Amino acid sequence: MLIREKVRQAAALLKEFDLDCWLTFTRESQVMGDPVLPFLTTGDVTWHSSFLVFKDGKARAVVGRYDQKIVEETGAYDEVQAFVTGFKEPLQAILKEANPRTIAVNFSRDSEICDGLTHGLYLTLVDVLGEIGMAGRIVSAERLVSALRERKSAAEIGYMREAIRQTQEIFALVAPFIRPGRTEKEIGDFITAERVRRGLPAAWGAASCPAVFTGPDTAQAHYGPTGRTVQPGHVLNMDFGVKVESYCSDLQRTFYVLRPGESAAPDDVRRGFETIVRTVEAAKRAMKPGVLGLDVDAAARGIVTAAGYEEFPHALGHQVGRFPHDGTALLGPAWEKYARKPFRPLEPGMVFTIEPRLTVPGRGVVTIENMVVVTETGAAWLSDPQTELILAKG
Amino acid sequence: MLIREKVRQAAALLKEFDLDCWLTFTRESQVMGDPVLPFLTTGDVTWHSSFLVFKDGKARAVVGRYDQKIVEETGAYDEVQAFVTGFKEPLQAILKEANPRTIAVNFSRDSEICDGLTHGLYLTLVDVLGEIGMAGRIVSAERLVSALRERKSAAEIGYMREAIRQTQEIFALVAPFIRPGRTEKEIGDFITAERVRRGLPAAWGAASCPAVFTGPDTAQAHYGPTGRTVQPGHVLNMDFGVKVESYCSDLQRTFYVLRPGESAAPDDVRRGFETIVRTVEAAKRAMKPGVLGLDVDAAARGIVTAAGYEEFPHALGHQVGRFPHDGTALLGPAWEKYARKPFRPLEPGMVFTIEPRLTVPGRGVVTIENMVVVTETGAAWLSDPQTELILAKG
Numbered sequence: 001m002l003i004r005e006k007v008r009q010a011a012a013l014l015k016e017f018d019l020d021c022w023l024t025f026t027r028e029s030q031v032m033g034d035p036v037l038p039f040l041t042t043g044d045v046t047w048h049s050s051f052l053v054f055k056d057g058k059a060r061a062v063v064g065r066y067d068q069k070i071v072e073e074t075g076a077y078d079e080v081q082a083f084v085t086g087f088k089e090p091l092q093a094i095l096k097e098a099n100p101r102t103i104a105v106n107f108s109r110d111s112e113i114c115d116g117l118t119h120g121l122y123l124t125l126v127d128v129l130g131e132i133g134m135a136g137r138i139v140s141a142e143r144l145v146s147a148l149r150e151r152k153s154a155a156e157i158g159y160m161r162e163a164i165r166q167t168q169e170i171f172a173l174v175a176p177f178i179r180p181g182r183t184e185k186e187i188g189d190f191i192t193a194e195r196v197r198r199g200l201p202a203a204w205g206a207a208s209c210p211a212v213f214t215g216p217d218t219a220q221a222h223y224g225p226t227g228r229t230v231q232p233g234h235v236l237n238m239d240f241g242v243k244v245e246s247y248c249s250d251l252q253r254t255f256y257v258l259r260p261g262e263s264a265a266p267d268d269v270r271r272g273f274e275t276i277v278r279t280v281e282a283a284k285r286a287m288k289p290g291v292l293g294l295d296v297d298a299a300a301r302g303i304v305t306a307a308g309y310e311e312f313p314h315a316l317g318h319q320v321g322r323f324p325h326d327g328t329a330l331l332g333p334a335w336e337k338y339a340r341k342p343f344r345p346l347e348p349g350m351v352f353t354i355e356p357r358l359t360v361p362g363r364g365v366v367t368i369e370n371m372v373v374v375t376e377t378g379a380a381w382l383s384d385p386q387t388e389l390i391l392a393k394g
Numbered sequence: 395m396l397i398r399e400k401v402r403q404a405a406a407l408l409k410e411f412d413l414d415c416w417l418t419f420t421r422e423s424q425v426m427g428d429p430v431l432p433f434l435t436t437g438d439v440t441w442h443s444s445f446l447v448f449k450d451g452k453a454r455a456v457v458g459r460y461d462q463k464i465v466e467e468t469g470a471y472d473e474v475q476a477f478v479t480g481f482k483e484p485l486q487a488i489l490k491e492a493n494p495r496t497i498a499v500n501f502s503r504d505s506e507i508c509d510g511l512t513h514g515l516y517l518t519l520v521d522v523l524g525e526i527g528m529a530g531r532i533v534s535a536e537r538l539v540s541a542l543r544e545r546k547s548a549a550e551i552g553y554m555r556e557a558i559r560q561t562q563e564i565f566a567l568v569a570p571f572i573r574p575g576r577t578e579k580e581i582g583d584f585i586t587a588e589r590v591r592r593g594l595p596a597a598w599g600a601a602s603c604p605a606v607f608t609g610p611d612t613a614q615a616h617y618g619p620t621g622r623t624v625q626p627g628h629v630l631n632m633d634f635g636v637k638v639e640s641y642c643s644d645l646q647r648t649f650y651v652l653r654p655g656e657s658a659a660p661d662d663v664r665r666g667f668e669t670i671v672r673t674v675e676a677a678k679r680a681m682k683p684g685v686l687g688l689d690v691d692a693a694a695r696g697i698v699t700a701a702g703y704e705e706f707p708h709a710l711g712h713q714v715g716r717f718p719h720d721g722t723a724l725l726g727p728a729w730e731k732y733a734r735k736p737f738r739p740l741e742p743g744m745v746f747t748i749e750p751r752l753t754v755p756g757r758g759v760v761t762i763e764n765m766v767v768v769t770e771t772g773a774a775w776l777s778d779p780q781t782e783l784i785l786a787k788g
Contacts, residue, residue, distance in 0.1 A: 028506040030598055031429050031717050044599050046616065046719075047731045064731070065707055066616035084707040086730025107513035112422040119501035119516040120509035204424055205438050222440065222460035313459055313478040323425050325440075336480025337441045337458070 002155070006039040006148060007059050007076040013144045014055040020100030022141055024051040025117060025125055034106055034116025036145055038246065038322065041071045048087040048124070054098055062090045092132050103134065104141035110339035111328040114145040146328040149321055151349040156247060157373060157382075160320065160351060163203070163242050163249035164371060164383045170194050170240070171253050178255055178392040180230050184212040187238070188225030195242055203241030203248040204324050210240035214257075215364045221314075232259040232394040235269055235364030241324060250324045250353055252369035253386055258394035265389050272309070272360040273389050276368050279303045279356040280385060283316060283331070284372055287346060287379035293317075293331040294342035300356050301333065309358035315342070317353040320371060350374040351382065396549065400433040400542060401453050401470040407538045408449040414494030416535055418445040419511060419519055428500055428510025430539055432640065432716065435465045442481040442518070448492055456484045486526050497528065498535035504733035505722035508539040540722040543715055545743040551767060551776075553641035554714065554745060557597070558765060558777045560636050561643040564588050568632075572649055572786040574624050578606040581632070582619030589636055597635030597642040598718050604634035608651075609758045615708075626653040626788040629663055629758030635718060644718045644747055646763035647780055652788035659783050666703070666754040667783050670762050673697045673750040674779060677710060677725070678766055681740060681773035687711075687725040688736035694750050695727065703752040709736070711747040714765060744768040745776065 010022055026034040029044040040051045040061075047064035054060075061071050061080045068082035081090045095103070107122065108114040117125075129135040152160075170191055177190050191210045195202065202209040212225040215234040230236060234257045241249040254273060256265040265273070283300040297316040305311050315338060319327025330341035331352060350373070357367035371382040404416055420428040423438040434445045434455075441458035448454075455465050455474045462476035475484045489497070501516065502508040511519075523529040546554075564585055571584050585604045589596065596603040606619040609628040624630060628651045635644040648667060650659040659667070677694040691710040699705050709732060713721025724735035725746060744767070751761035762780045766773040 028717075028719055031506050031719065032426060032510060035425050043601055043616075066614065069613050069617060083731070084729070088730055107517075109514045109517050112425050112512075112514075115512040115514035116426060117513045118506075118509040119511045119513045120503045120506075122513040122516075123501075123503050207437055219463050220460065222437075223463060323422075325422055325425065335478070336482055337477070 003039060003041065003074045004076045005153060005155075007053055008057070009151075010053045010144065010148055011055065011057040011059070013147050014053065014104075016147075017143050019104045019139070019141075019144065020055050020102045021095075021098065022053045022104045022144055024106055025049070025121055027121065032118065035113055035323070036106060036116055036148070039148065040076070041074055043070055045071075047083075048121075050087060050091050052094060054100065060094055062087050062094065088128050091128060095129070095134060096132055101137060102139050103129070103137045104139050104144055106141050106145055108140055108142040108328075110341055111142055111146060113149060113323070113326055114140075114142040114328060142328065146344075147347075150319060150327045150329065151347060152321070152351055152373070156321070157349075157351070159245040159247035160249065160371070161382060163244040163247055164251065166198060166200055166242050166244065167240060167249040167251050168384060171238075171251070175255070175390050175392070178230060178236060178257070180232050180257060180394060182230045183227050184214055184225035184230075185227055187212045187230075191238075191240060200242040200244070203243050203250055210238050212236070212238045213365060216362050218364070220365055230257055230392070232257050233363065235272075235360055235366055236392070237365050237367050239369065246322050248320050248322065248324050248326070249371065249383075250320050250369060251371065251383055252355060252367050253390060254366050254368060255390045255392050257392045260394055262394065265391070268360050269363055269366070269389070271307075272358055272363075272366040275304060275307045275309065276356055276358060276366050277387055280354050280368055280370060283354045283356070284379050284381075287352070287372065287374060288377060289348055289374060290345050292343055292345055293329050294334060296331045297333050297342060300331075300354075304356055304358055312357045317355055320351050320353060346374050348374050348376050352379075397433060397435065397468045398470045399547060399549075401447055402451070403545075404447045404538065404542055405449065405451040405453070407541050408447065408498075410541075411537050413498045413533070413535075413538060414449050414496045415489075415492065416447045416498045416538055418500055419443070419515055421515065426512065429507055429717070430500060430510055430542070433542065434470070435468055437464055439465075441477075442515075444481060444485050446488060448494065454488055456481050456488065482522050485522060489523070489528060490526055495531060496533050497523070497531045498533050498538055500535050500539055502534055502536040502722075504735055505536055505540060507543060507717070507720055508534075508536040508722060536722065540738075541741075544713060544721045544723065545741060546715070546745055546767070547743075550641060550715070551743075551745070553639040554643065554765070555776060557594075557636050557638040557641055557643035558645065560592060560594055560638065561634060561645050562778060564634070565632075565645070565647050569649070569784050569786070572624060572630060572651070574626050574651060574788060576624045577621050578608055578619035578624075579621055581606045581624075585632075585634060592636075594636040594638070597637050597644055604632050606630070606632045607759060610756050612758070614759055624651055624786070626651050627757065629666075629754055629760055630786070631759050631761050633763065640716050642714050642716065642718050642720070643765065643777075644714050644763060645765065645777055646749060646761050647784060648760050648762060649784045649786050651786045654788055656788065659785070662754050663757055663760070663783070665701075666752055666757075666760040669698060669701045669703065670750055670752060670760050671781055674748050674762055674764060677748045677750070678773050678775075681746070681766065681768060682771060683742055683768060684739050686737055686739055687723050688728060690725045691727050691736060694725075694748075698750055698752055706751045711749055714745050714747060740768050742768050742770050746773075
């Protein structure tokens, strides 16, 4: 169902971008399959496999004999050819017949999600197309693959809403469990047990999903829960997500652990939290189709630094999809590691996180991560935005 | 532990192959990480990450700030540099200082397991090395990565022995469950329940692990169990494996379902099975260091075709490791899809499957898959080879 929808969408995108043919070329997908493969077939492919979509809407595949049946059963292809000894002749025959002026393949300097062709397979493809005089027709499919992943359908958004709902329910359940003396690991185990009880896969590697950081001097991100103990006066933050039908949530929440006699967080913590809330709201207001991610990031980053905090060492927000980081357009600064991603305009249907952070010295990291979808006129919440510190009893 | 061992092994392989530097360059490993990454760090990396091993034994890494701690904790690196905005300057500085004559990177036309560099990352690397006059020093790391994966240590073999032991126990448990009226799916579910009860991950995609095929007219391979019912007179085969510490087993077994009054399989089935047993034994006898996989395959294939059966449409055997298909050298024919893999000589420590198959018309597919390790003088069983048809009560 998803596969038929995506193959049709690909044909429309070929027209939009004036490309004649999109060729996904991959092998041994268990080892390192093109990340676009789940849009093209179910399960894995073994030998050199070619999935072709043409501007006229025709779709063809050339796969190893044992993979033919499962690709045919997707119902997305007009023809699925099987080979035993080699893929070259059937692939060349299809291309000679169609004679496309451009053959878009999955490589990209800038965007990892559009970079599914390995260099060895690229060299093979240049040889095979060279024999029929078509090597010069190879172009990058970055725009097509980006749009295919980024312009989410109602069904895709629906899966992500459900992943977000489940994640938020688990945040609500774990909140009363947070108290002085608990370790990050105990809190993480509580969340994992609840996720497993619900039959939900973790959105990323389970070793750091959830990530839980309590107090100052933590690893801050991308690290698993440790034996560090929750103490009164700590700011605690967690980063967690699940998958529903392979679509991810990715959310962060910030807690404050009350000290004896406190009924609210102290001024420095509240000031940090309110700065982050304002930053999130300003970022969301800045988002609409046509705006560059660069400018959304700059507006948000400026609020944090103007308030006197160090700037966050990462992008303001990334797209989410079948991976927690899934998309080309990025709400990020013009740093080398982000390449051209911050310079792509936003489009309706893109799902982004907004996740500024700052450190409150001696307390911990304040960070909220929400998810929004870009609409025709702006951006709409997919998650319930955190606007109040969650207070843990001291 | 494994990581320190593999990084040391890589330094020794640089000397053996007279290479100065091995550079693994990857990003967003959750999306499409280099399959060699688990030998270099734990967990995932996010931004452009460089892992360098030099001939003198020094190892360095350049990773994003949030990934630094986890890479440092492997204990395998002399230095782990972290960046916030970009990787280019620290990577160039390391290379300028070391000034390697050759920089081996992970791409290969022939071997998917050595082809972890995407084409977009290759283009980026050419730019970055070009700026310091080193783009011309890039060579393929295929031989190094092959040896790193293929020459298994005692610990790696130990994990695989345990995965095989567990798989064989599960085969023994499912055997009495096979009887007329059961569906392939029921048999598959029995195996999966036992695997899950033991806390073992499936060796490949759970949709076809196990694969179960009963009788004639099945998909034959790479397909999940269906609602097809076991009938008296069927030949039934299954393909199954598990992972222990990320190392796989991959085994097949053949069963015969007795008809009323039968106490043994009929002649046509026995003849097919005995042909496969002879083929397996001949293949194992043909294996020793220095022999080409091509020749082992040809000897085995010849026994099947000389007995009057159609030749199997796949290689006789593949290497196994962290993936079910893991390695470059292959016991296979000189077919286009196998590229140069069958032309690589066997080496001690390689773990191969031996899995010839044939069809007994009107009955089903006879196939046995065993696993062996290449020794200094030949090959030794890792699995208990199936030498008798397993008879299911009719």
